[in-house]
Amino acid sequence: MADIHIDDFFHDCAKTLVQLYNTFPRLSSLYVDDIITPEPVDEFGLPSKRHQACFDGFLWLAREGYIHYSQRVRLEGLDQVVLTEKSFLRLSLPSLNIDPDELPEHIAHKRGTLGWQFREVLKSGTTHQLNQLCQHFFTLKADRL
Numbered sequence: 098m099a100d101i102h103i104d105d106f107f108h109d110c111a112k113t114l115v116q117l118y119n120t121f122p123r124l125s126s127l128y129v130d131d132i133i134t135p136e137p138v139d140e141f142g143l144p145s146k147r148h149q150a151c152f153d154g155f156l157w158l159a160r161e162g163y164i165h166y167s168q169r170v171r172l173e174g175l176d177q178v179v180l181t182e183k184s185f186l187r188l189s190l191p192s193l194n195i196d197p198d199e200l201p202e203h204i205a206h207k208r209g210t211l212g213w214q215f216r217e218v219l220k221s222g223t224t225h226q227l228n229q230l231c232q233h234f235f236t237l238k239a240d241r242l
Contacts, residue, residue: 102150103228104224104227104228105147105150105151106150106154107227107228107231107232108219108224108227109132109133109150109151109154110154110158110231111215111218111219111227111230111231112132112219113127113132113154113155113158113164114158114163114180114184114188114212114215114234115212115215115216115219116131116132117164117178117179117180117184118180118184118185118188118212118215121179121180121185122179122180122185123179124167124177124178124179125177125178125179126170126174126175126176126177126178127155127166127174127175127176127178128170128173128174129144129148129151129152129155129172129173129174130173130174131174132151133147133148133151136148144172148172149172152172152173152174155174155175159175162181162183163180163181163183163184164178164179164180164181164184165178165179165180165181166178166179187211187234187237188210188211188212188215188234189210189211189212190210190211190237191209191210211230211233211234214230215230215234218230
């Protein structure tokens with residue numbers, strides 16, 4: 098059985114981290130509808146399971162120390178959100194061996210960061226590549242940062 102919910106979780110986390118990395122260090126609002134395709138609520142006005150899973154992904158990132166936020170916006174998002182130091186450093190960490198003769202050093206450094214890799218994989222990568230990149234991000238040890 099395929100663990101599609103895990104693929105969705107990694108995708109949601111990657112998009113969330115990239116969105117916050119792109120606005121760092123500004124505090125911003127983070128809405129589920131900015132991360133996934135908006136889905137209709139059910140006949141009782143409750144969000145879909147997919148919507149709830151994305152929102153719960155935000156809360157998991159906060160509990161695990163990857164993001165900070167000041168308050169929830171109902172079940173739609175979070176307000177005053179920013180990456181934690183742990184996330185910022187991981188996303189800024191060079192992790193690819195790029196041939197420095199190919200590109201100027203400062204460009205090679207930027208393209209070698211996890212933040213850049215997340216952007217590229219989200220644009221044109223596979224689910225497998227995104228899952229591997231997320232697993233790498235979440236398993237980085239503090240001594241490596």
